[in-house]
Amino acid sequence: xxxxxxxxxxxxxxxxxxxxxxxxxxxxxxxxxxxxxxxxxxxxxxxxxxxxxxxxxxxxxxxxxxxxxxxxxxxxxxxxxxxxxxxxxxxxxxxxxxxxxxxxxxxxxxxxxxxxxxxxxxxxxxxxxxxxxxxxxxxxxxxxxxxxxxxxxxxxxxxxxxxxxxxxxxxxxxxxxxxxxxxxxxxxxxxxxxxxxxxxxxxxxxxxxxxxxxxxxxxxxxxxxxxxxxxxxxxxxxxxxxxxxxxxxxxxxxxxxxxxxxxxxxxxxxxxxxxxxxxxxxxxxxxxxxxxxxxxxxxxxxxxxxxxxxxxxxxxxxxxxxxxxxxxxxxxxxxxxxxxxxxxxxxxxxxxxxxxxxxxxxxxxxxxxxxxxxxxxxxxxxxxxxxxxxxxxxxxxxxxxxxxxxxxxxxxxxxxxxxxxxxxxxxxxxxxxxxxxxxxxxxxxxxxxxxxxxxxxxxxxxxxxxxxxxxxxxxxxxxxxxxxxxxxxxxxxxxxxxxxxxxxxxxxxxxxxxxxxxxxxxxxxxxxxxxxxxxxxxxxxxxxxxxxxxxxxxxxxxxxxxxxxxxxxxxxxxxxxxxxxxxxxxxxxxxxxxxxxxxxxxxxxxxxxxxxxxxxxxx
Amino acid sequence: xxxxxxxxxxxxxxxxxxxxxxxxxxxxxxxxxxxxxxxxxxxxxxxxxxxxxxxxxxxxxxxxxxxxxxxxxxxxxxxxxxxxxxxxxxxxxxxxxxxxxxxxxxxxxxxxxxxxxxxxxxxxxxxxxxxxxxxxxxxxxxxxxxxxxxxxxxxxxxxxxxxxxxxxxxxxxxxxxxxxxxxxxxxxxxxxxxxxxxxxxxxxxxxxxxxxxxxxxxxxxxxxxxxxxxxxxxxxxxxxxxxxxxxxxxxxxxxxxxxxxxxxxxxxxxxxxxxxxxxxxxxxxxxxxxxxxxx
Numbered sequence: 029x030x031x032x033x034x035x036x037x038x039x040x041x042x043x044x045x046x047x048x049x050x051x052x053x054x055x056x057x058x059x060x061x062x063x064x065x066x067x068x069x070x071x072x073x074x075x076x077x078x079x080x081x082x083x084x085x086x087x088x089x090x091x092x093x094x095x096x097x098x099x100x101x102x103x104x105x106x107x108x109x110x111x112x113x114x115x116x117x118x119x120x121x122x123x124x125x126x127x128x129x130x131x132x133x134x135x136x137x138x139x140x141x142x143x144x145x146x147x148x149x150x151x152x153x154x155x156x157x158x159x160x161x162x163x164x165x166x167x168x169x170x171x172x173x174x175x176x177x178x179x180x181x182x183x184x185x186x187x188x189x190x191x192x193x194x195x196x197x198x199x200x201x202x203x204x205x206x207x208x209x210x211x212x213x214x215x216x217x218x219x220x221x222x223x224x225x226x227x228x229x230x231x232x233x234x235x236x237x238x239x240x241x242x243x244x245x246x247x248x249x250x251x252x253x254x255x256x257x258x259x260x261x262x263x264x265x266x267x268x269x270x271x272x273x274x275x276x277x278x279x280x281x282x283x284x285x286x287x288x289x290x291x292x293x294x295x296x297x298x299x300x301x302x303x304x305x306x307x308x309x310x311x312x313x314x315x316x317x318x319x320x321x322x323x324x325x326x327x328x329x330x331x332x333x334x335x336x337x338x339x340x341x342x343x344x345x346x347x348x349x350x351x352x353x354x355x356x357x358x359x360x361x362x363x364x365x366x367x368x369x370x371x372x373x374x375x376x377x378x379x380x381x382x383x384x385x386x387x388x389x390x391x392x393x394x395x396x397x398x399x400x401x402x403x404x405x406x407x408x409x410x411x412x413x414x415x416x417x418x419x420x421x422x423x424x425x426x427x428x429x430x431x432x433x434x435x436x437x438x439x440x441x442x443x444x445x446x447x448x449x450x451x452x453x454x455x456x457x458x459x460x461x462x463x464x465x466x467x468x469x470x471x472x473x474x475x476x477x478x479x480x481x482x483x484x485x486x487x488x489x490x491x492x493x494x495x496x497x498x499x500x501x502x503x504x505x506x507x508x509x510x511x512x513x514x515x516x517x518x519x520x521x522x523x524x525x526x527x528x529x530x531x532x533x534x535x536x537x538x539x540x541x542x543x544x545x546x547x548x549x550x551x552x553x554x555x556x557x558x559x560x561x562x563x564x565x566x567x568x569x570x571x572x573x574x575x576x577x578x579x580x581x582x583x584x585x586x587x588x589x590x591x592x593x594x595x596x597x598x599x600x601x602x603x604x605x606x607x608x609x610x611x612x613x614x615x616x617x618x619x620x621x622x623x624x625x626x627x628x629x630x631x632x633x634x635x636x637x638x639x640x641x642x643x644x645x646x647x
Numbered sequence: 648x649x650x651x652x653x654x655x656x657x658x659x660x661x662x663x664x665x666x667x668x669x670x671x672x673x674x675x676x677x678x679x680x681x682x683x684x685x686x687x688x689x690x691x692x693x694x695x696x697x698x699x700x701x702x703x704x705x706x707x708x709x710x711x712x713x714x715x716x717x718x719x720x721x722x723x724x725x726x727x728x729x730x731x732x733x734x735x736x737x738x739x740x741x742x743x744x745x746x747x748x749x750x751x752x753x754x755x756x757x758x759x760x761x762x763x764x765x766x767x768x769x770x771x772x773x774x775x776x777x778x779x780x781x782x783x784x785x786x787x788x789x790x791x792x793x794x795x796x797x798x799x800x801x802x803x804x805x806x807x808x809x810x811x812x813x814x815x816x817x818x819x820x821x822x823x824x825x826x827x828x829x830x831x832x833x834x835x836x837x838x839x840x841x842x843x844x845x846x847x848x849x850x851x852x853x854x855x856x857x858x859x860x861x862x863x864x865x866x867x868x869x870x871x872x873x874x875x876x877x878x879x880x881x882x883x884x885x886x887x888x889x890x891x892x893x894x895x896x897x898x899x900x901x902x903x904x905x906x907x908x909x910x911x912x913x914x915x916x917x918x919x920x921x922x923x924x925x926x927x928x929x930x931x932x933x934x935x936x937x938x939x940x941x942x
Contacts, residue, residue: 099939111935121840122678122872125671125832173935180938196937216934271880272673296938334940386940493941575942591940 030371032433033626036362036425037153037375038418039078040382040595041439043069043605049415057422061437061607070604071618072441074548074561075494076595078170078382079113079132081440081604081619082154087134088623088638092551094134096155097558098492100575101131104504107478109491109576111179113171113329114157128158128306130171133553135635137623138162138373144632147372149365152358152379157329159310165365166310167318169377170329174296175215175267175277175305180330182296183213184341187289194339202290206234212246212294214267214277215305226267226275234290241283241292254283254292259349262324264300276300278324280353284342293341295350299327322364325357332383338590344403347387348410355380359421366428373626378421384414385443389593393445395567397586434629435609440619442602446594448531449571449587450538451580452490452562458583459525461487461518470579478577484508487518488559490574493596495558496522496542519544522560531568531584538568538584540598563598570596613646648873648898650719650799651792651838652845653831654730656692657807659851660868662824669824671832672846672870679844679872680911682882684890686850686864695849695887696803702891702906712905715891716799719900724798727791730784730805778826781806785830792837804830808852843873843897849887873897877915885911 049055050062061067073080073091075098083096091097101112117127132155138148139160147164150156154170174181183198184191193199198213214226231244240255247265254260260281268274277297284291299305301315301324308327309315319325331354337347355378362376390396391407400408422437429435454470456462463485464470472480478489483499483506490496498518501507509515523542531538543561545554562570569587571580595602606617614621620640627634628642655663660683663672675681687698687705698705700714716726781804788802806823831846838844851865869890871878876897888908895902896910897917936942 099941100936109936111939116935121838121842122874123675123835123838123842123844125674125835174938176934176937178934178937179940181934196939270677272677273670274667330938330940335938338940383940572942576936594941596941 029430029432031630032369032371032430033373033436033629034366034369034425034429034433035373035375035436035438035622035626036422037082037377038381038437038439039377039379040385040441040443041415041418041605042385042443043439043603044442045412045415046605049412054412054416055419057419057426058437058607060426061422061435061609065435065607065609066612067605067607068612068615068617070438070440070606071616072599072602072604073619074543074563074599076441076597076599076602077493078379078440079154082170082377083132083134084620085438085440085622086132086136086138086153086155088137088620088634088640089134089551090549090620090639091557092549092554093637093639094132094155094551095553095556096132097549097556098495100492101556102491102497102577104497104500104507107483107489107491107497107504107577109477111173112492113155114173116177130155130158130160132156135637136160137627137638138164138166138375140627140632140635141373141630144630146630146632149369149372149374151361151365151376153375153377154329158307161310164372165314167315167361168308168327168329170379172299172308172327172329174298174328175275176213176297177216178296180296180328180333180335182333182336182341183294184291184336184339185210185293186291188291196335197339197341202232206236206290208232212265212279212297214265214297215269215275217269226269228265228267232290232292234286236286239286241281241286241290243281252281254281256283256286257346258283259346259353264324265297275305276303277305278327280350282336282342282346282350284346291341293336295333295336296328298331301325301327318361318364322357322360325361326354330379330383332380334383334387334591337387344388344405344407348384351380351384351414355417362421363424366425369428373630378418381414381418381439382443385411385593386591387593389443389445390590393447393592396445396447396592397588398590398592429609433609434626435607436622436626437607438619438622439604441595441599441604443593443595444566444597444602446569446587446592447567448538448569448584449580450529450562450564450568450584451571451574451582452496452526453574453577453579454571454583455526455529456488456490456496456522457579459521461521462489471581481577488522489577490562490570491577492558493575494562494564494570496560496562498559500559519560526562533584536567537565539563540565540601563600564596566597566601568597569594608643610644612643614641614643617643648841648843648875649724649797650715650843650845650894650898651797651834652799652801652847653834654696654801654803655807655827655846655848656696656803656805657809657850657852658824658827658848658868659807659865660848661851661865662821663848663868666821666824669828671828671835675831675835675844675846675870675872678879679870680876680878680880680882681868681870682885684847684849684867684869684885684887686866687887692805692808699847699849699887699890702888702908704888704907709905713903715894716801718895718903719798719898721798724796726799727797727801729788729791729802777806777809778823781826781830785833789833789837792834802834807848840874843876843894844871845890845894846870847887847890875917875919877912877918882911 073084083094087094115129142163150166152169157168157171159166185200187202189201209231211227228246233242245263262278266276279297280295282293301319390398463482464480465482498509499507528537529539541563545557624634624640624642694705701712720726847869848867850867892902892908892910
């Protein structure tokens with residue numbers, strides 16, 4: 029029998045919770061793997077972020093070897109934040125099509141397997157958009173945007189005209205009555221000036237006696253009925269971009285309520301797997317084939333609709349329903365592909381545990397500012413219930429494991445609470461390292477993209493989820509910090525000033541340490557990394573606005589968003605977990621060790637660029 | 648400005664203008680001008696293409712009349728004609744001319760040729776042979792195109808014309824159009840801003856296995872895109888003879904009196920190709936980051 033490797037990714041599963049549940053015998057399948065082999069903590073990347081860690085999993089290198097350091101990157105020429113995982117390229121001329129480029133560099137091990145003639149099935153791994161040209165099948169994961177190019181942008185429809193749009197959403201005000209027309213908002217057509225939204229007209233009839241909406245979708249299916257507090261099946265819409273060009277996308281409806289106002293929600297418009305705007309699979313028609321076999325499915329990188337919950341457009345029950353829909357699609361895909369899996373490498377990532385913990389952690393943390401706020405149900409064990417659901421996913425996997433199969437179940441990082449937000453840009457301002465124009469103070473700025481920063485008097489700026497960049501002469505446009513002694517002085521000032529910085533309300537330290545780029549990263553892309561990385565204590569995280577170049581109102585403030593759990597703290601505090609159906613001679617596994625382990629097991633030489641060591645050898 | 652002509656001999660506007668899967672051609676239609684080209688009575692492939700190149704009626708071609716590829720070629724910027732189906736010897740130009748391709752020829756065999764003929768060695772009687780020959784032709788174009796700055800570069804795919812004789816299934820025809828669109832897309836990758844692109848089918852082959860008698864020429868079509876072309880959208884009333892004068896007009900060359908057609912842009916002020924659309928880059932970035940959750 030040919031050797032096989034099956035890897036199941038459970039994004040963000042926290043080993044502390046796993047330990048407790050194992051001791052209570054609540055995770056029988058993970059326990060079975062542990063008994064047959066090993067279970068340990070898995071060291072993660074700096075920072076402990078999903079795209080960073082999974083890119084290191086794929087390439088067997090530290091982030092300096094693959095160039096993904098954060099969800100957010102910046103262009104030193106204008107210091108504007110941008111999505112770091114893939115790059116949208118405008119057409120270079122009137123003949124060329126628009127294009128997307130995967131920013132992850134390095135060589136993922138499934139390409140090494142391809143070169144050795146070994147097939148792979150890689151499903152939903154982050155940073156695989158556009159997909160890698162591998163032997164086998166690939167479905168892209170985190171990094172695939174919606175049809176508007178956003179990470180996830182849904183639309184809230186309401187007859188209450190006082191409702192305004194919140195974060196990352198659109199609001200459409202509906203006519204009153206029980207029979208009205210409105211529109212589904214599709215992609216922005218930037219080829220035309222001025223850019224305009226492509227739309228699809230829909231008609232809605234309210235059936236209050238049956239407590240549902242009947243919707244003429246203008247798409248496929250042409251008519252649907254959606255009950256109150258339920259999600260619809262997928263609807264395929266066709267958006268005309270011009271007289272000749274159109275694009276299709278898919279979305280779900282959720283009916284929030286019919287009284288006192290009719291309110292419903294349309295999810296972010298996903299790429300249609302049968303005709304995606306950009307390829308989401310390799311080979312390109314693989315996504316179409318899957319949709320024909322199994323039905324339509326979410327193609328969006330961050331598929332679980334956290335924005336709708338964050339913005340209060342639906343409640344926890346609706347969010348959990350949506351999570352179940354996403355997980356169900358993924359499980360169906362896993363079962364289908366495992367039934368076909370005969371040789372080589374199989375990987376699937378379940379993102380839902382990460383997204384669910386982000387939104388539901390406050391119910392299990394009595395110290396969280398939003399603990400049990402606005403919820404009429406007890407969700408305190410909802411995270412643990414989800415861990416059990418994840419464990420149940422492994423039952424059919426174990427049926428596919430024979431003596432020639434190496435089975436690995438891992439999480440890329442752990443999880444913790446996010447109670448307090450630290451505004452690094454405000455700290456830089458308060459310590460004379462960042463200046464605002466015209467005597468402004470933090471909180472009086474426009475809130476993003478460093479709009480009010482006086483770069484001629486700024487030595488450093490924070491951007492992304494923990495990174496700090498020096499305003500370096502010769503690198504940043506108009507940079508003022510010289511490479512030699514001045515840069516070192518700024519680095520030292522930031523490291524010594526931030527390390528151990530206390531939260532004034534409790535006296536507890538908010539920040540454990542600050543790492544220098546050169547301590548963390550090596551390799552061909554290390555120079556793209558932030559100059560410094562802030563390692564927060566559990567419970568703290570970088571403030572929301574800091575991440576996009578803005579300023580919060582206070583240096584440290586409560587996190588009052590429902591996004592209440594996080595993992596972007598000191599990576600030593602949030603390791604992942606690793607279950608393998610083999611006893612591992614090597615100790616202290618790191619996520620970069622998985623690629624060489626898998627290659628060695630399948631008999632393929634480990635490329636010299638990989639830094640990790642095979643966990644199967646004692647060397 | 649250089650000219651690139653992609654000839655889809657035998658392709659019908661009934662499919663090209665209506666099949667939304669042909670994303671590359673439709674994108675060009677969206678930014679350029681397109682329309683029907685009325686079919687003449689001529690059925691000989693060479694005469695039809697010579698008619699387009701010289702802007703002379705096919706039934707009265709003057710062998711001394713200059714074709715557009717002759718007018719544009721000089722010592723620095725030459726012309727290339729790939730697959731201008733012809734009897735032997737091939738049509739001679741100041742540049743490269745391939746009459747047709749054997750199904751087994753590889754591009755590396757062909758790219759070294761200069762003013763030489765590659766002789767068809769097998770009759771294209773099977774669809775796979777047609778596809779193989781077309782593959783070779785497009786691959787040759789992709790290899791040859793970047794090798795120098797051509798004044799005029801033309802490839803003529805005769806797959807539809809040949810398949811019309813074969814009368815394949817509608818599905819096979821549909822697949823072939825999709826494949827042709829991909830080939831067009833692959834050529835688009837090679838073009839720069841300083842290019843005039845013409846996609847043209849001088850006449851359509853409308854054969855079907857259920858109705859062999861219908862295998863008669865129908866109207867063709869054109870799609871023209873150029874950075875200075877003032878026309879967009881559908882153009883009614885264009886003739887095959889108008890295409891060469893229009894291209895000469897757009898690249899700023901004189902239209903010789905032997906040409907019988909008219910420039911479609913003669914009375915219209917040319918666009919300034921440097922005009923660009925201002926884009927709110929910050930707004931686009933905001934959209935890209937929207938919904939990340941962490942921010």
